[in-house]
Structures are given as C-alpha cells and as structure tokens.
Amino acid sequence: MNRYIELWIESLPQLLEAMVKVTLPLTLIAFVLSLLIGILATVMRTRSNVNPLNWISRFYVWVFRGTPLLVQLFLIFYGLPRLGITLDTWTAAIITLSLNTGAYVAETFRASVASIPRGQFEAARTLNFTKMQTLTKVVIPQAVRIALPPLGNDLIDLVKGTALVSTISLVDLFQSGRQVAARTYEPLAMYLEVAFLYLIIVTILSWGQRYLEKRSSRYVRSANA
Amino acid sequence: MLKLEDLTKSFEATTVLDNISLDLESGETTVILGPSGSGKSTLLRCLNLLETPQSGTLFIEGDLVEFGGKLTDEQVRTIRKHSAMVFQSFNLFPHYTALQNVALAPVLNGKMNKKDANKLASDLLDKVGLGAKKDSYPDNLSGGQQQRVAIARALAVSPDYLLFDEPTSALDPELEAEVIGVLIDLAREKRSLVVVTHNMAFAQKVADRIVFLEGGHVLYNGRPEGFFSSTNERIRRFLNIFETV
Incomplete structure (x- = not known):
C-alpha cells in the first residue's frame, strides 16, 4: 500500500499536467463548439422550411450519433489524408469531439424546444410578439431549463470521450497514466489514479450542473421542494 | 365594430365554420354558446387569427382582411392588434412573475418603456385583485389567480376586443366565481x-348578445331574453341539459 501511495504522489504532477494541458482544454473547446453546432443543427431542423437544410441536419445527427466516436476519430485523423486533408492531432481531436457531441446536443435542444407547450406559442402570437421575441423571451428561457440535465450528460460523456484522443497520440490524462503504468509496471495503481481524476472532473461538473438547474428552476414550485 | 362575412374554416375534410356572418357592436358582451364541436372556439380563434379561415372577410375597428390567400405578417399583426385572448389553460409564461407577464407585451410591442409598463402592469394587477401577488410566479398561484393575471396580461395591450376561450372551464366553482367577477367588472365598464363559455348564469345575466352555434352555423344571434325563451327545438334541447344538471 505504501508503494502505491508513493507512486500516486510521484505521478500526480505528470497526470495533472496532462489533464490541465490536454483533457480539460479539449473538453472545454469541444463543448463550446458542440453547443454552437447544436444550435445551428436545431435551427436548421426546426425553423427551416427549406427541406435540404432540414435533411442535412438530420443526416448529420444520424451519422454522428450512429457511429462510434473512435471510428469517427480514425476516419478524420487517419482517413481524411487520403483525400488530401491532413489535420494535426489537436485539430482532428477538436473537430471529431465537437461534431460527435454536437449531434447529441442538437437532439437535446430539439427535444427541449418540442417540450414547450403549444399554448406558450399561442400566447406569444396573440400578444403580437415577433418570431425573434418569441424565441428569445419565451422559448429559449424555458428550453434552457429543460435542456440542462441532458446537456450535463452530454458534457460528461464528452469528458470521458476525450480519453480516446490517446489513440491519435495526444498525451491526455489517460495516455499519461498509461505511460507511467508502462514504466512502473503498476497498471492497477495507475489506472485507479486515472479513474479517480476523471471522477473528480465529472463530480465538479455535476455540482455545477446542479447549481445551474436550481438557479434556472426558481420559478418551478416542485424544484424547490 | 367587428364584422364577419361568409367566414368558412375547415380542418382537412371537416367544415367547422360554414359561411358565418356576424356583426358585433363595440362595448357589448357577446357570449358564444353551443354544444362541443360546434365551432365556437374556432370562431373565437379566427378573430385573433390563431386560425386562418379559408374564405370570408374579417372587419375589425377599421381594418379589413380577406381570406383566401396567404396573409402577410403585416396583415396578421394589424388584425391581431385589435384583440387579445384569454385561454382556458391560462398559458402564462411560467418563467416570469405575474408583473413581468403583464408588463412584457407593451414593452416588446414597442408601446412603452419598461418603467411605464411596470406601472401599468401593477395597476392592472390591482384591478383584478392581485396587487399582493405581483412578484409571484404562476406556479405559486391558484388557477383562479393565474387566470386573473392572464386577463391583466390581455388588458395590457389595450385591445379593442377581449376574447375569452372557456376562461373558467379549468377551474372549480369557487375559483370560477372570482374569474367571473372580473369579467362582470369588465362588462360593466x-x-x-x-x-366562449358554458357558464349559463353568466350568459343570462351579463351578455348583451348571445350567439348560438351548431355544426358550424349560427342558429341564434340576438338578445339573451330571446335566446333563453326560444322555442327552437335545438336550442331548447341545449338549454334543458343545463337545467337538469
């Protein structure tokens, strides 16, 4: 046991560095981009009368939800060079993670907007709100509250999904732990430490999610009970 | 002045309103009665263009719209400006307080700044007896209170016509009474x-005019006395239901 504790303390700086330099920024950048992609895909799907835009959005969600993240990563990093598109590891990782998470976010947003009662739209119409006013004052504030829990899930999946970038030779938290494990022949100790660090990230994110949920649900009685 | 001519509305193969013509005077309380499925809610919703009729003409306070083609946003907004709707299910915005619900439309419609709108909203909530509930969210109000906020919200856009779509059907009798009380005040003004209601006492005591619909046709249009003493077989059958309950 003492040996494990020594190992954990000794390896912690290296793992934390990989976490702060790769896993966290990758998560953050990909999540912000996936939100933008999700908004775009939702707008194309729900507000567009132009069928091609609607089709593109549905096709995108279909493909990126329907195939493994690892396969997408390999296609973009190893496959695209065959078409003359060569991306560096960071770019490939960010593009893949954002597109993958974006597909889930798009579904989250679509479901949230769809769950707003018809009467809300009718009330806005009879009060002569413009479409933009209805969206910003009525739909989005309510949709955000509904979207928060599933969005939290999307973010947590993304954190864990970043571990796959180790396969295209990015040294993230997982890859860093792997290197130490290989050097010390202590896979149990190292992967326990890696798992624990992911758990900490996810726990902090869950706290943040719960805080936002509480804040955005102030107007709902049952949420305060 | 609100005038309908030859209004026809159908949903797919079903004709809900069949060539309806109607004149409603300003300052009057019109109660639309009829069995369920007779088209009364649809008629009301056509006045506010929540439903678009297939043909006919709607004339409301100097603005006219002819149905048939696609209406422009501008046309719809012009017609809609003249009326405001109160729904059976209230449809308050749950993420805004009572005051914010009422003050929102005047600000978004560009009629008032926020300060004036809040003042107006506050006055209107006092008027419907909810001055003390200004900062409550709809979820913390009873059904009757929510409906009164909805009435204040409709009043805030200063409509020429207030449209009520079964405003008390979701309420139990005690709460119904408080909402009817507000309606009576408005009628007095x-x-x-x-x-549109099933509240016969209200129709009998408050209405200046009764419109009775059956199968998308107007079967009666006139003073309440004439309606409640009508010898028309269909109307008698309708009224008997309420007398036996």
Whole structure:
C-alpha cells in the first residue's frame, strides 16, 4: 500500500499536467463548439422550411450519433489524408469531439424546444410578439431549463470521450497514466489514479450542473421542494 | 365594430365554420354558446387569427382582411392588434412573475418603456385583485389567480376586443366565481368582450348578445331574453341539459 501511495504522489504532477494541458482544454473547446453546432443543427431542423437544410441536419445527427466516436476519430485523423486533408492531432481531436457531441446536443435542444407547450406559442402570437421575441423571451428561457440535465450528460460523456484522443497520440490524462503504468509496471495503481481524476472532473461538473438547474428552476414550485 | 362575412374554416375534410356572418357592436358582451364541436372556439380563434379561415372577410375597428390567400405578417399583426385572448389553460409564461407577464407585451410591442409598463402592469394587477401577488410566479398561484393575471396580461395591450376561450372551464366553482367577477367588472365598464363559455348564469345575466352555434352555423344571434325563451327545438334541447344538471 505504501508503494502505491508513493507512486500516486510521484505521478500526480505528470497526470495533472496532462489533464490541465490536454483533457480539460479539449473538453472545454469541444463543448463550446458542440453547443454552437447544436444550435445551428436545431435551427436548421426546426425553423427551416427549406427541406435540404432540414435533411442535412438530420443526416448529420444520424451519422454522428450512429457511429462510434473512435471510428469517427480514425476516419478524420487517419482517413481524411487520403483525400488530401491532413489535420494535426489537436485539430482532428477538436473537430471529431465537437461534431460527435454536437449531434447529441442538437437532439437535446430539439427535444427541449418540442417540450414547450403549444399554448406558450399561442400566447406569444396573440400578444403580437415577433418570431425573434418569441424565441428569445419565451422559448429559449424555458428550453434552457429543460435542456440542462441532458446537456450535463452530454458534457460528461464528452469528458470521458476525450480519453480516446490517446489513440491519435495526444498525451491526455489517460495516455499519461498509461505511460507511467508502462514504466512502473503498476497498471492497477495507475489506472485507479486515472479513474479517480476523471471522477473528480465529472463530480465538479455535476455540482455545477446542479447549481445551474436550481438557479434556472426558481420559478418551478416542485424544484424547490 | 367587428364584422364577419361568409367566414368558412375547415380542418382537412371537416367544415367547422360554414359561411358565418356576424356583426358585433363595440362595448357589448357577446357570449358564444353551443354544444362541443360546434365551432365556437374556432370562431373565437379566427378573430385573433390563431386560425386562418379559408374564405370570408374579417372587419375589425377599421381594418379589413380577406381570406383566401396567404396573409402577410403585416396583415396578421394589424388584425391581431385589435384583440387579445384569454385561454382556458391560462398559458402564462411560467418563467416570469405575474408583473413581468403583464408588463412584457407593451414593452416588446414597442408601446412603452419598461418603467411605464411596470406601472401599468401593477395597476392592472390591482384591478383584478392581485396587487399582493405581483412578484409571484404562476406556479405559486391558484388557477383562479393565474387566470386573473392572464386577463391583466390581455388588458395590457389595450385591445379593442377581449376574447375569452372557456376562461373558467379549468377551474372549480369557487375559483370560477372570482374569474367571473372580473369579467362582470369588465362588462360593466363597457369593454367589448367575446366569451366562449358554458357558464349559463353568466350568459343570462351579463351578455348583451348571445350567439348560438351548431355544426358550424349560427342558429341564434340576438338578445339573451330571446335566446333563453326560444322555442327552437335545438336550442331548447341545449338549454334543458343545463337545467337538469
């Protein structure tokens, strides 16, 4: 046991560095981009009368939800060079993670907007709100509250999904732990430490999610009970 | 002045309103009665263009729209400006307080700044007896209170016509009474009200005009006395239901 504790303390700086330099920024950048992609895909799907835009959005969600993240990563990093598109590891990782998470976010947003009662739209119409006013004052504030829990899930999946970038030779938290494990022949100790660090990230994110949920649900009685 | 000519509305193969013509005077309370499925809610919703009729003409306070083609946003907004709707299910915005619900439309419609709108909203909530509930969210209000906020919200856009779509059907009798009380106040002020309801006492005591619909046709249009003493077989059958309950 003492040996494990020594190992954990000794390896912690290296793992934390990989976490702060790769896993966290990758998560953050990909999540912000996936939100933008999700908004775009939702707008194309729900507000567009132009069928091609609607089709593109549905096709995108279909493909990126329907195939493994690892396969997408390999296609973009190893496959695209065959078409003359060569991306560096960071770019490939960010593009893949954002597109993958974006597909889930798009579904989250679509479901949230769809769950707003018809009467809300009718009330806005009879009060002569413009479409933009209805969206910003009525739909989005309510949709955000509904979207928060599933969005939290999307973010947590993304954190864990970043571990796959180790396969295209990015040294993230997982890859860093792997290197130490290989050097010390202590896979149990190292992967326990890696798992624990992911758990900490996810726990902090869950706290943040719960805080936002509480804040955005102030107007709902049952949420305060 | 609100005038309908040859209004026809159908949903796919079903004709819900069949060539309806109607004149409603300003300052009157019109109660629309009829069995369920007779088209009374649809008629009300056509006045506010929540439903678009297939043909006919709607004339409301100097603005006219002819149905048939696609209406422009501008046309719809112009017609809609003249009326405001109160729904059976209230449809308050749950993420805004009572005051914010009422003050929102005047600000978004560009009629008032926020300060004036809040003042107006506050006055209107006092008027419907909810001055003390200004900062409550709809979820913390009873059904009757929510509906009164909804009435204040409709009043805030200063509509020529207030449209009520079964405003008390979701409420139990005690709460119904408090909402009916507000409607009676509005009728006394000579506001123009168009009310779809099953509340016969209200129809009998408050209405200036009864419109009875059956199968998308107007079967009666006139004073309440004439309606409640009508010898028309269909109307008698309708009234008997309420007398036996």
